[in-house]
Amino acid sequence: MAGERAAFLTQMVEVLTSTVSFGERLNNMVHLLARNLKVDLALYFGLDKARATLLLNVSSQGPVPPHLRLEFPLGQGLVGETAKTRKSTLVHRQQPGVAAANAALEKLNPAYQTLAAFPVADDNFLYGVLILVDRAERSLTAAERQGVQLTCLMLAAALRQAIVQEEAKKRIAELSVLFEVGKALTSTVELDELLERIVSTTAKVITARGAALHIINAVTGELRVSSRYGQIPTECPALPQIPSCGPATEPPFYAGESSDAIGRTHYCLAVPLTFKGQLTGTLGVYDKFNPNGEYLPFDPENRQLLFTMAGVIVSAIENALTYQQVEDLAEKNERMVRNLTALQEISQVMLTSVQEERLQEIIIQGLTQEQGLGFDRAVVLVVDEAAQTLTGAKGACRNSATRDLPNLKALQVPPEMIPVTDWEIPLRVDQGPLALAVLRKSAYHHHQTPKEPGVPPALAGKYAAQEFFVVPLVVKDRATGVLLVDNQASGRPLEPERLDTLQMFATQAALVLENAHLYSTIETNNRELLLIRERMLESDRLAALSSLASGMAHEIRNPLVSIGGFARRIAKLVEPNSPLRGYVEVIQEEVTRLEKLLREILDFTGENLSYYGDHELAKLIEDTLILVQRDLDANKIKVAREFAQLPRLHCDDRQMKQVFYNLFQNAIQAMPHGGTLSIRTFPVERPDGLYAAASIADTGSGIPMEVLHNIFNPFFSTKDYGTGLGLAIAQRIISRHYGQIEVNNEIGKGVTFIVTLPVAKYCLVKDVGQGAVPASVLRAPKGGR
Amino acid sequence: MKKILVADDEMSIRLLYSEELKEEGYEVYQAANGREAIDVVDNIPLDLVILDIKMPEMDGIEALRQIKEKRPDLPVVLSTAYGEYKQDFATWASDEYLVKSSDLEDLKAVVKRYLKD
Numbered sequence: 001m002a003g004e005r006a007a008f009l010t011q012m013v014e015v016l017t018s019t020v021s022f023g024e025r026l027n028n029m030v031h032l033l034a035r036n037l038k039v040d041l042a043l044y045f046g047l048d049k050a051r052a053t054l055l056l057n058v059s060s061q062g063p064v065p066p067h068l069r070l071e072f073p074l075g076q077g078l079v080g081e082t083a084k085t086r087k088s089t090l091v092h093r094q095q096p097g098v099a100a101a102n103a104a105l106e107k108l109n110p111a112y113q114t115l116a117a118f119p120v121a122d123d124n125f126l127y128g129v130l131i132l133v134d135r136a137e138r139s140l141t142a143a144e145r146q147g148v149q150l151t152c153l154m155l156a157a158a159l160r161q162a163i164v165q166e167e168a169k170k171r172i173a174e175l176s177v178l179f180e181v182g183k184a185l186t187s188t189v190e191l192d193e194l195l196e197r198i199v200s201t202t203a204k205v206i207t208a209r210g211a212a213l214h215i216i217n218a219v220t221g222e223l224r225v226s227s228r229y230g231q232i233p234t235e236c237p238a239l240p241q242i243p244s245c246g247p248a249t250e251p252p253f254y255a256g257e258s259s260d261a262i263g264r265t266h267y268c269l270a271v272p273l274t275f276k277g278q279l280t281g282t283l284g285v286y287d288k289f290n291p292n293g294e295y296l297p298f299d300p301e302n303r304q305l306l307f308t309m310a311g312v313i314v315s316a317i318e319n320a321l322t323y324q325q326v327e328d329l330a331e332k333n334e335r336m337v338r339n340l341t342a343l344q345e346i347s348q349v350m351l352t353s354v355q356e357e358r359l360q361e362i363i364i365q366g367l368t369q370e371q372g373l374g375f376d377r378a379v380v381l382v383v384d385e386a387a388q389t390l391t392g393a394k395g396a397c398r399n400s401a402t403r404d405l406p407n408l409k410a411l412q413v414p415p416e417m418i419p420v421t422d423w424e425i426p427l428r429v430d431q432g433p434l435a436l437a438v439l440r441k442s443a444y445h446h447h448q449t450p451k452e453p454g455v456p457p458a459l460a461g462k463y464a465a466q467e468f469f470v471v472p473l474v475v476k477d478r479a480t481g482v483l484l485v486d487n488q489a490s491g492r493p494l495e496p497e498r499l500d501t502l503q504m505f506a507t508q509a510a511l512v513l514e515n516a517h518l519y520s521t522i523e524t525n526n527r528e529l530l531l532i533r534e535r536m537l538e539s540d541r542l543a544a545l546s547s548l549a550s551g552m553a554h555e556i557r558n559p560l561v562s563i564g565g566f567a568r569r570i571a572k573l574v575e576p577n578s579p580l581r582g583y584v585e586v587i588q589e590e591v592t593r594l595e596k597l598l599r600e601i602l603d604f605t606g607e608n609l610s611y612y613g614d615h616e617l618a619k620l621i622e623d624t625l626i627l628v629q630r631d632l633d634a635n636k637i638k639v640a641r642e643f644a645q646l647p648r649l650h651c652d653d654r655q656m657k658q659v660f661y662n663l664f665q666n667a668i669q670a671m672p673h674g675g676t677l678s679i680r681t682f683p684v685e686r687p688d689g690l691y692a693a694a695s696i697a698d699t700g701s702g703i704p705m706e707v708l709h710n711i712f713n714p715f716f717s718t719k720d721y722g723t724g725l726g727l728a729i730a731q732r733i734i735s736r737h738y739g740q741i742e743v744n745n746e747i748g749k750g751v752t753f754i755v756t757l758p759v760a761k762y763c764l765v766k767d768v769g770q771g772a773v774p775a776s777v778l779r780a781p782k783g784g785r
Numbered sequence: 786m787k788k789i790l791v792a793d794d795e796m797s798i799r800l801l802y803s804e805e806l807k808e809e810g811y812e813v814y815q816a817a818n819g820r821e822a823i824d825v826v827d828n829i830p831l832d833l834v835i836l837d838i839k840m841p842e843m844d845g846i847e848a849l850r851q852i853k854e855k856r857p858d859l860p861v862v863l864s865t866a867y868g869e870y871k872q873d874f875a876t877w878a879s880d881e882y883l884v885k886s887s888d889l890e891d892l893k894a895v896v897k898r899y900l901k902d
Binding site for chain 2: 553556557558559560561562563564565566567568569588591592595599
């Protein structure tokens with residue numbers, strides 16, 4: 001008996017440990033049990049995953065046909081009862097309630113009398129219930145019972161092992177998918193490539209014919225990125241943004257199916273991608289297929305996998321998006337640095353010149369240089385204030401010859417000029433962006449449209465571009481010109497950010513052009529001043545010559561008058577036929593000739609030609625001060641000015657400057673040890689009209705009283721004070737201008753000369769127009785010019 | 786007989802003017818500078834003065850000023866070698882301004898004009 005039992009258990013263990021499949025082992029164990037206990041039937045009911053129903057899995061009589069797959073809910077019938085109580089039970093049909101509760105079993109064995117039920121469980125888990133069925137009314141011996149219980153334990157062990165194995169398999173499959181996905185995710189940071197790999201890997205691990213991924217901006221609804229792989233049936237509905245199918249407790253997903261033209265069913269499964277921030281998206285797969293090429297619906301495991309993948313790829317996509325942004329920023333930064341370097345280099349070169357023309361060339365070169373701002377074509381236009389036009393100054397096309405030169409060198413090469421000097425655009429608002437850039441002092445990025453050609457009519461046939469930038473050259477809130485650039489030749493688009501760079505460049509360019517302009521103005525002024533100084537010195541020399549000639553004339557004229565006069569007297573006394581008469585006539589004629597010559601010389605030196613014009617008194621004074629600046633500095637004389645606004649004078653500016661020059665010279669000579677030269681201009685109203693006056697005061701010792709009355713005398717000269725002729729000349733000039741010169745002398749304190757000149761009537765009228773002086777004080781002297 | 790003063794620092798000029806004017810029938814006095822001229826004016830009831838401008842001691846301009854103070858009615862003819870100052874001296878209260886010339890016809894005509902009665 002004990003040997004039989006041992007043999008049974010040995011057989012059981014052999015079956016349990018055999019290498020056949022789990023199902024086969026289960027079959028064999030149940031079959032062995034039935035045979036060993038000599039019962040008609042042994043059945044195994046497995047508890048389902050929901051742990052609510054017990055399902056007939058194995059029968060000792062072989063495979064269970066579908067219609068005999070019995071089911072017992074937990075707690076119903078002997079099977080359900082045993083599963084619930086986990087206690088083995090033996091019942092007979094006659095016992096009350098047994099037949100009714102277990103009627104289903106009659107399908108397997110209509111005439112059963114005995115049912116024995118054993119739970120298949122280990123320490124903490126119930127896997128199912130083992131049922132023994134026999135048509136005889138019998139019982140089990142303790143040994144038999146023990147044998148069954150052992151078998152049940154073995155079954156439980158086998159079942160547990162099977163479950164663990166299955167779970168392990170699943171885990172491995174999932175891990176290998178994740179490994180695949182991970183491999184794909186870490187292989188690249190390039191967004192496009194990453195998305196491609198994600199969709200292809202997704203399709204492959206789920207064995208789907210196609211996969212697609214979309215990421216949109218949840219706020220704007222704008223598609224950010226998308227990627228597709230394999231075949232996506234057109235019949236499939238567009239991937240929904242946020243799929244929601246299935247119970248609310250599960251994460252949202254979308255499962256759909258549709259039929260195509262030939263009646264084939266297509267399947268679609270999509271899950272949401274949830275990002276941080278504003279992005280959202282979907283990952284979808286289409287048409288799962290088996291090795292036979294049949295399309296299958298997606299199962300919950302696929303769904304689970306898709307969810308897992310969605311979770312994993314989100315962060316990878318986020319990373320890639322960030323990386324892409326960082327890369328974009330880095331690229332932008334690099335461009336900025338390149339632009340700034342180019343700008344810096346161009347400004348460096350611009351500092352090498354103060355010539356406007358050359359600067360314009362450098363600017364054009366910088367704009368068209370490959371290493372500079374790199375536009376295809378650039379033109380500098382300048383504002384003509386007088387004509388109210390914008391005219392072409394310099395223009396050039398991209399110079400490819402300098403491509404390999406460093407920027408600084410390339411900027412020195414003269415650009416390939418295009419003729420623009422005949423460009424002339426009126427400065428009116430209807431003349432398009434070029435004129436507007438000046439008038440509104442703003443930059444324009446113009447795209448040509450049939451409605452707005454942009455290029456003004458004045459440039460028809462001279463300039464054409466689909467797209468151009470125009471920026472004003474603004475200095476001190478004044479537009480002095482514009483820069484016009486385009487990429488017409490190559491057709492490259494003009495990126496808006498390049499307009500910023502161009503504007504930065506324009507600011508710099510405007511400044512250096514303005515400086516050059518100022519420099520040239522200063523140069524011209526300097527030249528003019530030198531000329532004036534030259535002329536004044538010339539005039540001084542002329543005055544000296546005149547004075548010398550006058551003296552000579554006096555000396556020569558007197559004897560000539562005597563000689564000639566007496567010769568005439570002799571002629572009267574000489575006989576008409578006397579040979580002396582001829583001699584006397586020669587003397588007379590020669591004297592007359594000399595007198596005529598003398599007159600001519602004096603006419604030349606005495607009166608210079610006049611240059612009358614309208615001049616501002618203050619300006620005449622300032623101009624003259626420049627001429628004596630050196631003498632002022634040498635004597636350490638300070639100049640105090642107080643200029644009133646006065647109408648202009650109609651006068652010979654050279655002569656008036658001579659007046660002030662002489663007065664200044666006198667003042668300077670009166671202050672050999674320093675002092676103050678005070679110059680004041682003011683209006684003087686007289687009964688006959690308005691006069692402009694200038695007072696010139698020194699802080700010298702004053703004029704000695706005994707010579708004061710003589711100072712305007714042309715023949716008066718003192719070595720102590722002035723040049724002698726100076727004041728006489730000044731007075732002559734002033735009287736010629738219908739003015740007066742007065743002197744206020746304070747011994748020990750200084751001398752003040754006051755020059756009063758009439759304001760020309762028509763100057764009054766003109767200056768009123770310019771609003772220089774209030775109308776109430778404007779009355780010109782009657783005798784004024 | 787009308788009395789004329791010729792004031793000039795050049796003796797030859799004084800002599801020439803005197804000879805010519807005497808021939809015309811005037812009584813001629815002479816002075817070598819402004820001061821002498823003033824003396825003559827003070828002592829002789831002159832009818833006309835011919836005054837040189839540049840003279841030592843007292844020049845013609847000062848002499849002119851003083852003469853006009855003493856005898857505003859007395860005609861004074863400035864006779865000078867400085868033709869170019871004619872415009873300026875004309876404002877200095879002389880009656881006539883003549884540039885010296887060996888041809889004395891102008892001078893004689895002016896004198897005749899002032900002394901015709």
